[in-house]
Amino acid sequence: xxxxxxxxxxxxxxxxxxxxxxxxxxxxxxxxxxxxxxxxxxxxxxxxxxxxxxxxxxxxxxxxxxxxxxxxxxxxxxxxxxxxxxxxxxxxxxxxxxxxxxxxxxxxxxxxxxxxxxxxxxxxxxxxxxxxxxxxxxxxxxxxxxxxxxxxxxxxxxxxxxxxxxxxxxxxxxxxxxxxxxxxxxxxxxxxxxxxxxxxxxxxxxxxxxxxxxxxxxxxxxxxxxxxxxxxxxxxxxxxxxxxxxxxxxxxxxxxxxxxxxxxxxxxxxxxxxxxxxxxxxxxxxxxxx
Amino acid sequence: xxxxxxxxxxxxxxxxxxxxxxxxxxxxxxxxxxxxxxxxxxxxxxxxxxxxxxxxxxxxxxxxxxxxxxxxxxxxxxxxxxxxxxxxxxxxxxxxxxxxxxxxxxxxxxxxxxxxxxxxxxxxxxxxxxxxxxxxxxxxxxxxxxxxxxxxxxxxxxxxxxxxxxxxxxxxxxxxxxxxxxxxxxxxxxxxxxxxxxxxxxxxxxxxxxxxxxxxxxxxxxxxxxxxxxxxxxxxxxxxxxxxxxxxxxxxxxxxxxxxxxxxxxxxxxxxxxxxxxxxxxxxxxxxxxxxxxxxxxxxxxxxxxxxxxxx
Numbered sequence: 001x002x003x004x005x006x007x008x009x010x011x012x013x014x015x016x017x018x019x020x021x022x023x024x025x026x027x028x029x030x031x032x033x034x035x036x037x038x039x040x041x042x043x044x045x046x047x048x049x050x051x052x053x054x055x056x057x058x059x060x061x062x063x064x065x066x067x068x069x070x071x072x073x074x075x076x077x078x079x080x081x082x083x084x085x086x087x088x089x090x091x092x093x094x095x096x097x098x099x100x101x102x103x104x105x106x107x108x109x110x111x112x113x114x115x116x117x118x119x120x121x122x123x124x125x126x127x128x129x130x131x132x133x134x135x136x137x138x139x140x141x142x143x144x145x146x147x148x149x150x151x152x153x154x155x156x157x158x159x160x161x162x163x164x165x166x167x168x169x170x171x172x173x174x175x176x177x178x179x180x181x182x183x184x185x186x187x188x189x190x191x192x193x194x195x196x197x198x199x200x201x202x203x204x205x206x207x208x209x210x211x212x213x214x215x216x217x218x219x220x221x222x223x224x225x226x227x228x229x230x231x232x233x234x235x236x237x238x239x240x241x242x243x244x245x246x247x248x249x250x251x252x253x254x255x256x257x258x259x260x261x262x263x264x265x266x267x268x269x270x271x272x273x274x275x276x277x278x279x280x281x282x283x284x285x286x287x288x289x290x
Numbered sequence: 291x292x293x294x295x296x297x298x299x300x301x302x303x304x305x306x307x308x309x310x311x312x313x314x315x316x317x318x319x320x321x322x323x324x325x326x327x328x329x330x331x332x333x334x335x336x337x338x339x340x341x342x343x344x345x346x347x348x349x350x351x352x353x354x355x356x357x358x359x360x361x362x363x364x365x366x367x368x369x370x371x372x373x374x375x376x377x378x379x380x381x382x383x384x385x386x387x388x389x390x391x392x393x394x395x396x397x398x399x400x401x402x403x404x405x406x407x408x409x410x411x412x413x414x415x416x417x418x419x420x421x422x423x424x425x426x427x428x429x430x431x432x433x434x435x436x437x438x439x440x441x442x443x444x445x446x447x448x449x450x451x452x453x454x455x456x457x458x459x460x461x462x463x464x465x466x467x468x469x470x471x472x473x474x475x476x477x478x479x480x481x482x483x484x485x486x487x488x489x490x491x492x493x494x495x496x497x498x499x500x501x502x503x504x505x506x507x508x509x510x511x512x513x514x515x516x517x518x519x520x521x522x523x524x525x526x527x528x529x530x531x532x533x534x535x536x537x538x539x540x541x542x543x544x545x546x547x548x549x550x551x552x553x554x555x556x557x558x559x560x561x562x563x564x565x566x567x568x569x570x571x572x573x574x575x576x577x578x579x580x581x582x583x584x585x586x587x588x589x590x591x592x593x594x595x596x597x598x599x600x601x602x
Contacts, residue, residue, distance in 0.1 A: 166372070166418060166422075167422065169370075170426060172369075173370060174373045174426065177374055178377050178381075181378075202508070202580065203580065206581055206585065209585070213378065214585075214588055214589060217592075218589075218593065222596055225600065227366050228362055228363050237362055
């Protein structure tokens with residue numbers, strides 16, 4: 001049985017475009033975002049992605065789990081980067097101190113000190129905004145991309161029929177196998193298997209993962225025979241394929257593609273010439289060095 | 291040479307020439323810093339082109355073989371393989387299940403999927419499983435896409451599927467082992483020459499580690515441990531040639547695919563050669579060999595049982 005992504009037809013900005021145009025725009029948006037580390041530019045991109053999310057018609061209830069998971073991880077990671085100062089070393093060589101906070105206790109004679117510097121704050125901010133922009137746009141895809149149009153969209157993006165259909169099936173199978181994995185894990189847990197508490201050496205631990213990997217894989221292959229038969233009965237691959245739904249570009253779709261590709265090429269050019277690199281306000285550079 | 295083949299070759303040459311031109315004209319002549327690649331840009335950049343062309347040549351020289359045919363069955367297996375690889379990569383990437391690492395070796399067993407699918411269903415299925423599965427897995431995790439690593443993962447599946455080109459799968463196994471031994475020896479030699487290189491793939495924020503801790507002894511030697519395990523499987527399953535071939539070719543695919551991805555980072559990320567090999571290649575390829583030697587045989591044996599049961 002196939003489990004589907006949580007797609008629902010909505011009146012939204014995202015779904016008002018041809019899915020091919022939206023995929024191209026999404027890829028361009030990713031390209032633009034990863035071209036920059038300047039928090040001012042990233043803030044604009046973040047605002048854009050937030051606007052798209054708000055206009056997408058998704059409710060908090062529907063997407064709560066995804067937001068909490070990704071949001072929690074990003075905030076956790078950014079916070080550690082800020083506290084330790086690690087990760088930003090390749091972007092700055094000196095740090096300007098705003099405040100040094102000393103702990104009131106010592107550990108074996110060592111007193112922990114937190115250096116709050118301009119560079120650490122702006123690096124953590126840049127990372128937070130950058131990853132949130134990418135994640136916001138990515139979260140939208142399963143909720144706004146009609147599963148019935150996966151195949152025709154990939155075909156429309158220039159892939160051969162068979163590869164487009166394989167991509168279509170891949171996207172459809174992902175939630176199904178995630179569900180199968182969960183069921184298998186529950187069944188194994190009922191027998192006392194606990195993945196979080198694997199014991200033994202490295203080799204023993206790898207071997208103990210087999211009760212999860214093997215049943216899901218073999219069940220997927222065994223279940224594929226029905227799909228193969230159904231496709232063969234419909235003479236799959238004998239002639240160029242027709243699709244149940246047809247996609248046609250409208251002027252607004254073309255405009256979206258041109259805007260996306262244009263922005264990407266412009267960003268690439270700016271990035272190559274060193275524009276949009278890590279930025280901190282000049283006024284704060286007068287603070288004492290660490 | 292047919293038109294299709296000529297078209298593909300021309301496209302590869304044009305893409306290669308374009309990037310090479312970009313490096314020379316933009317980097318060396320115009321002095322654009324972001325396009326400069328060090329003292330020997332041609333040699334460094336050539337690795338990316340060599341990886342792609344090598345994969346294509348395997349196809350070009352054997353394109354008449356029916357292993358390259360893509361029918362209904364292959365399309366479905368491509369989708370299953372890619373979806374499974376994506377799901378397992380997502381689940382075992384350290385964010386969903388927190389399975390503790392053993393001395394920097396993270397337990398990521400998903401790599402057995404492209405190896406197994408490549409071996410069982412052919413090089414095209416293997417390549418698709420590795421490349422698309424890796425991309426979808428990265429997208430599910432939400433931390434961006436790394437195309438050269440997806441191509442590297444595709445190469446793992448493609449090379450694991452090469453035994454299908456031979457009528458006798460036993461053929462050339464010894465040669466593959468020798469090539470694997472040489473590659474593993476080179477990797478280990480680099481480890482002993484550059485002991486202070488950080489493990490760029492090991493992140494453990496809870497313990498203040500952000501890809502900056504020197505490669506541990508276990509990671510540095512994991513490629514040797516993995517190779518010895520592959521050797522044991524090869525000879526312990528001497529009579530079950532399917533298991534021996536799956537593990538042996540999977541090993542070669544892993545070494546070449548991830549070697550390609552790591553070396554391409556010399557140009558893409560500007561890593562020095564020791565960082566690419568010790569900091570990227572060993573931490574990824576070494577543990578993978580261990581997973582391959584243990585999990586791939588189990589999958590092959592289970593699949594043979596399924597084949598006997600269904601008669602297909």
